[in-house]
Amino acid sequence: MGLYEKIVNREEKLSLIGLGYVGMPIAVAFAKKIEVIGFDLNTAKIDLYKSGVDPTKEVGDEAIQNTTVHFTSNESELREAKFHIVAVPTPVNEDHTPDLSPVKGASSILGRNLVKGSVVVFESTVYPGVTEEVCVPILEKESGLKCGVDFKIGYSPERINPGDRIHRLETIKKIVSGMDEETLDTVAKVYELVVEAGVHRAESIKVAEAAKVIENSQRDINIAFMNELSIIFNKMGIDTQAVLNAAGTKWNFLNFYPGLVGGHCIGVDPYYLTYKAEELGYHSQIILSGRRINDDMGKYVAENCVKNLIKVDKAVRNAKIAILGFTFKENCPDTRNTKIIDIVHELKEYGIDPVIADPEADAEEAKKLYGVEFTEISCIKDMDAVILAVAHKEFENLQMDSIDKLFGRGKKVLLDIKGVLNRKEYETTGYEYWRL
Structure with missing residues (x-):
């Protein structure tokens, strides 16, 4: 009887190393079919799961309360499983080089607890070669076992889209x-x-590694093109969204829109690919050009906020500005690698200290990573400008009278980054409206 049959018969267990936005939903899904051990170093997170709370909001509290996943931060319990899935983040350093420390650390932990006959599958996004050239030596060193003889490896890139209830x-x-x-x-x-x-x-x-890393690189490049178009059309006084709506009537026009590109995938993966290319002597031209454009969009938004304040004769220094939304994408609490922080930093260069509201964001994470504290939207008033930065459902459903209450005297400056509001409606009522 093979490992698969033993897993199905519940004679062997599957382990999930890393219980974040990706790993936890995988663990919960498998637990409906087989025996699952869910491991994470973060004891506070494990305690939340054990108490039936889903801090990621990916599957919901009820699913956590009803799952049979055995949540643990005790690495020795990994020895009870023979099929292991590693789903830890792979961020980049400040210089945009790959930070493989999470996947290396997970490999060390798993290696110390690896038993003969195991299969190890990595899901973390990496450049081609990491699984075999970086992870395997660590597994072998820590376990004393030989890959290909005592254990086998595989790779299956994660494709979960945080906050997405369809995909x-x-x-x-x-x-x-x-x-x-x-x-x-x-x-x-x-x-x-x-x-x-x-x-x-x-x-x-x-x-498989290459397929994953180009999926997000392709998307990154396409969004960069849209962002560049937005910059050009703004200079021309043309509404970018109107242009894209018109062009989108052609059957083969690609449906991409401008925006801030952050998160732990699209804003990171291209750097993994170009890093490996550099090692091999090739300097990326298209991929890195797209990254530069997308990395600068937070600064671009802040600059246009300042320009619009000047346009309506409002003082820039100490201007009262509110930012609605801080997560890297809508309807998701994840703030890792959010590009909203770039808007905050750039505004501070102009002597502006914005207030930020985000009912979806993980407040504790935002405080820890960025030193940012949120304000209740009900407490925001007398603003000179408001930046609707993330299209959370709560913000999309805001009526004009609710948005009116956020402002003080004088012309209202509204930056609708994702273009979720009706431009003509706001301009007709006297708003100074701007969007990408």
Whole structure:
């Protein structure tokens, strides 16, 4: 009887290392079918899960309360499992080079508790070669076992979209790979237990790694093009959204829009690919150009806020400005690598200390990562300008009279970054309205 059959018969367990926005939903999904151990170093997070609270809001408190996942921060319990999925973040350093410390740390922990006959699958986004060239040596060193003999490895890139209730683990086709045909078959069958959309068997681990890193790089480049168009059209006095709506009537026009590109995927993955390219002697031209444009958009928004204040004869220094939304995307509490902080930093360069409201964001995380404290939107008033930065449902549903109450005397400056409000309606009532 193979490992897959033993897992299905609940004779062997699956472990999930890293219980964040990606790992936790995977653990919960598998627990509906098999025995699952959910491991994370963050004891506070484990305590929340044990008490039935979902801090990520990805599956909800009820799902956490009803799941059979065994949540633990005790690494020795990993020895009870033989199929391991590693889903830890892979951020970048300040100089935009890959920070592999989380995946290396997870490999060390798992290696110390790895038993013979195990299969280890990495889900973290990396450049091609990391799984075999970086992770495997750590696993071998810590475990004293030999890869290919005592344990096998695979790679299956995560495709979960945080905050998205439609594109979930179950509904997105899963790329799977393994170091040999036997491992590939095992990995594919295990994931097929929960992925209703099916799996794509990649030719190799490196192919799977490369596929993941270009998915987000492609999206990053397309958004960068939209952001560049936005800059150009703003100089021309043309509404970018109106242009895109017109161009979008052609059947093969790609449906992308300008915006702030942050988070732990799109704003990070291109740097992993270009880093590896640099190692091989190739300097990226298109990918890094797109990254530069997207990295500068927070500054661009702040500059246009200042320009609009000047336009309506309001003092810039000590101007009262509110930013609505701080997370890296809408309807998600994740603030990691948010580009809203770039707007905050740039406004401070002009002597402006904005107030920030975000009912969705993880306030504790924002305080820890950025030193930012949120204000209740009900407490915001007498503003000179308001920046609607993130299209949370709470903000999209705001009526004009509610937005009116945020402002003080004089012309109202409103920056609607995502273009969720009716431009003509606000301009007709006297707002100085701006959007990307």
